[in-house]
Amino acid sequence: MKVGITCYPTYGGSGIVATELGLELANRGHDVHFITYANPIRLDPDTPRIHYHEVEVSNYPLFQYPPYSLALASRMAEVAERYHLDLLHVHYAIPHSISALLAQQMVAAKRRLPFVTTLHGTDVTLVGMDRSYFPITKFSIEKSDGVTTISEYMRKQTVDVFGIAKPIHVIHNFVNCSLYRPAEVRNREDKILLHISNFRPVKRVLDCIRILAKVRQTTPATLWMVGDGPDRGPAEVLARDLGLEDYVNFMGKQDHVERLIPKAHVLLLPTELEAFGLAALEGMACGVPPVATNAGGVPELVTHGVDGFLEAVGDTSAQANRVIELLTDEVLHAKMSAAARATALRRFCSSLIIPKYEEYYEEVCSE
Ligand code: GMT
Numbered sequence: 001m002k003v004g005i006t007c008y009p010t011y012g013g014s015g016i017v018a019t020e021l022g023l024e025l026a027n028r029g030h031d032v033h034f035i036t037y038a039n040p041i042r043l044d045p046d047t048p049r050i051h052y053h054e055v056e057v058s059n060y061p062l063f064q065y066p067p068y069s070l071a072l073a074s075r076m077a078e079v080a081e082r083y084h085l086d087l088l089h090v091h092y093a094i095p096h097s098i099s100a101l102l103a104q105q106m107v108a109a110k111r112r113l114p115f116v117t118t119l120h121g122t123d124v125t126l127v128g129m130d131r132s133y134f135p136i137t138k139f140s141i142e143k144s145d146g147v148t149t150i151s152e153y154m155r156k157q158t159v160d161v162f163g164i165a166k167p168i169h170v171i172h173n174f175v176n177c178s179l180y181r182p183a184e185v186r187n188r189e190d191k192i193l194l195h196i197s198n199f200r201p202v203k204r205v206l207d208c209i210r211i212l213a214k215v216r217q218t219t220p221a222t223l224w225m226v227g228d229g230p231d232r233g234p235a236e237v238l239a240r241d242l243g244l245e246d247y248v249n250f251m252g253k254q255d256h257v258e259r260l261i262p263k264a265h266v267l268l269l270p271t272e273l274e275a276f277g278l279a280a281l282e283g284m285a286c287g288v289p290p291v292a293t294n295a296g297g298v299p300e301l302v303t304h305g306v307d308g309f310l311e312a313v314g315d316t317s318a319q320a321n322r323v324i325e326l327l328t329d330e331v332l333h334a335k336m337s338a339a340a341r342a343t344a345l346r347r348f349c350s351s352l353i354i355p356k357y358e359e360y361y362e363e364v365c366s367e
Contacts (some may be wrong), residue, residue: 001361002031004079006072006100007091009040012198013278014120017150017173018091019043024176024354026050033083035075037068041255053079069095069102076103080113086365087145088115089357093123094133097140114145114364118171121150121275122202124158125296138162146364148357151297154275169360172300173276174353175285177345182287182337183262191221191327194264194288196257196279197271199229204293206231207270207316209238211291212247214320219327223248224264226257261286265333266326272313274298281348284308284340289333291322301348307339 003025007018019040022032026049033051034040045052057071076088076099088103090096100115107113117140122128128137141147141164148169149155155168193212197203205225212223225235225248232250239248254260261267267283269292277298280290284301290308292298302308309322326333 001025001086001358001365002033002084003361004033004035004076004083004085004088005091006035006076006088006096007040009034009036009038009043012092013173013276014092014118014123015040016042016278017118017120018089020174020176020350021089021354021357022050023047024174024350025357028354028358030358031083033079033085035072035079035088037072041253051083069099072096072099073102073106076100077106080107081110084111085113087361088113089118089361090115091118092120093117093137093140094127097144098136101140101143114367116146116148116360116364117141117144118148118150119154119158121154121273121296124154124161125273125275126202129161134162138164142166145367146360148360150276151300153297153300157275171356171360172348172353173278173281174348174350175278175281175344177285177349177351180258180261180282180285180344182341186263186265188330191219191266192264193221193223193266193268193323194226194261194283195223195268195270196226196261196282197229199227199231199235201231202272203229203231204270204272204313205235206238207314207319208268209235209242209244209248210316211268211270211320211323212244213242214317215323215327216244216247219324221247221265221323221327223268224260225250226252226254226260228253257282258286261288264288266291266323268319268323269293269298270313270316270319271295271298277301280308281344285344285348287337287341289326289336289340291319291326293319301343303343307336307343 008015097117267290294310304310311318
């Protein structure tokens, strides 16, 4: 098939999923056209059958807000016509679904251009609920030819928040289990805790520092903080205030997390709300058990006490105790690490999930 993909090409989870999906589809023989304002991170443009079309937003003194959604719609329509796209697949509803709807109408005289919207999280749970975006988000979901969510939790949220009556298809997030895999040997002496996110308030990154402080009262450990965002500064200040600056490494944005993750012993995900929790899945595929919160869609991925631990949001003592258990009991760690990898292999490998998207595309195109 010839598929146009639009996403936020930055470090957010939705952009990562969209990019990995495009790469996997291209590896399976499809032609994939990314239509975005920048080259998506993790996208190797040398990959055969991957094409990149930049959306350029020209500015004009009259515009206080350059109309990106319109520039995107024009580019979508142009690429769809020029490359005979079978469908558009947009990730994160706002504003991508509305641009896709406009593009669809622009080419309607010449071709049918269905579009699929994948809802990832805050496009429904936060931004979509904002009064200024609610009606248009609901409208764009209703007008999509196909709608998928990345967890059952997100499907329910979408129905509850927007009262959507049309079928919503759940296709869980996925991981490439050949790329994300356990280290052959993990350092047994220096215990490493790892957190990966966009450091937004919803991620509760300060809890990672509090957890480390509690763990270090009895058990030596270092914390690697990967990513960047608004709460990085406050987390750095807290680490300094708690005398932990030598034990926390703020690594910033990293392009190859698959090389870092296998070195860690435990993955921390103290999030307030998570539609899925891609970082936890990437950790599990690498045999790194997550200590996460019982929030949103995370329990669809992590089974408490089997392939990771789930504790209440904000209960950093309980989360720290779970980390200590994993760092001090090698048998428990080995068992959970193997179970985490097994879960990733059995339920979330790209080889299992990508065919679900292919089937869904076929269904939407044949309607
Ligand atoms: O809001 C964010 O944290 C970013 C957001 C995104 O769309 O970029 O992430 C969401 O999508 C990820 C990939 O599907 C999910 O793994 C995350 O759980 C989800 N984030 C939230 O629900 C907060």
